[in-house]
Amino acid sequence: MLVAFSVAPSGTGRADGSVHDAVAAAVRIVRDSGLPHRTTSMFTEIEGEWDEVFAVVRSATDAVGAYGSRVSLVLKADIRPGWTGELDGKLERLEAAIADGESSRDDDAS
Structure with missing residues (x-):
């Protein structure tokens, strides 16, 4: 699951409305989990089994709660039983499809 x-x-x-200290606390929990993960400017992606991923999300959410009176959590999940390595695998397939599309266009122009 991603x-x-x-x-x-x-x-x-x-x-100033800054939340970087709270976000840093959440990201530390994700990194310490040992699960495959990636943090971007807008989201953190994490991969693993249902219970372990949601335990990390809950711990990260609890950590952020210490920084304010409310917490906002936005979550999107890709549940695909039997698949692992999808944190990178999905991107690799996307890049391959883009490259294939570019070479097809080059062939059409010839």
Whole structure:
């Protein structure tokens, strides 16, 4: 299973609205989990079995809760039993499809 999630506090009392300390606390939990993961500017993706992934998401959410009076959690899951290595595998297949499409266009122009 792949899960992409974003978690942030609100009601922090910070005038600048920054949540980077809270997000850092969540990302540390993900990194310490040992599960395959990737963090981008908007989401953290994590791969593993249902129970282990959701335990990490819950711990990350709890950690963020210490930084404000509310927590917002956005989550998207790709549940595909029997598949592993999809954190990179999906991107590799996408890049291959793009490359195939480019070579097809080059062939059509010849």
